[in-house]
Amino acid sequence: MPKFLIQASYTPEGTKGLLDEGASGRRAAVDQVVTGLGGTVEAMYFAFGQDDIVIIVDLPDPVSMAAASLAVKASGALHTRATPLLTLDEIDEAARRQVPFRAPGR
Known part of the structure; x- marks a missing residue:
């Protein structure tokens, strides 16, 4: 199952929701979205700085990731x-593939 790193920052309205629900409430919401799409949450961390949340999820396909992203962003x-x-195996496979490419000006 494809794995994705999600990095997110709250808007002021989203931060108010976090303060109301707490971290466990937001974790439950993430679990509901991801499991509803047939995936699992591997890890979820809150942070500070540019990103407020870092999540690693397994989802059935990129379309599922796009669907989750659209729904969350629309909020x-x-x-x-x-x-x-x-x-590592996927990168090894990619490295073995022949890709015809000519750099600009060469």
Whole structure:
């Protein structure tokens, strides 16, 4: 199952929701979204700085990740970005593939 790193920052409205619900309430909301899409939450951490939350999830496919991202962003409570995570074996496989590419000017 594809794995994704999600980094998010709360908007002021989202921060108010976090203060009302607490961290465990937000974890329950994340679990509900991810399991509803057939996935699992591997890890979830709160942070401070540019990102307020860092989450690693396993989802059935990139379309599921896109669906979750659209729903969360539409709420206006968070700004998010998702990064696909690849295993060592997947990178080894990618390195073995022949890709015809010519750099500009060469």
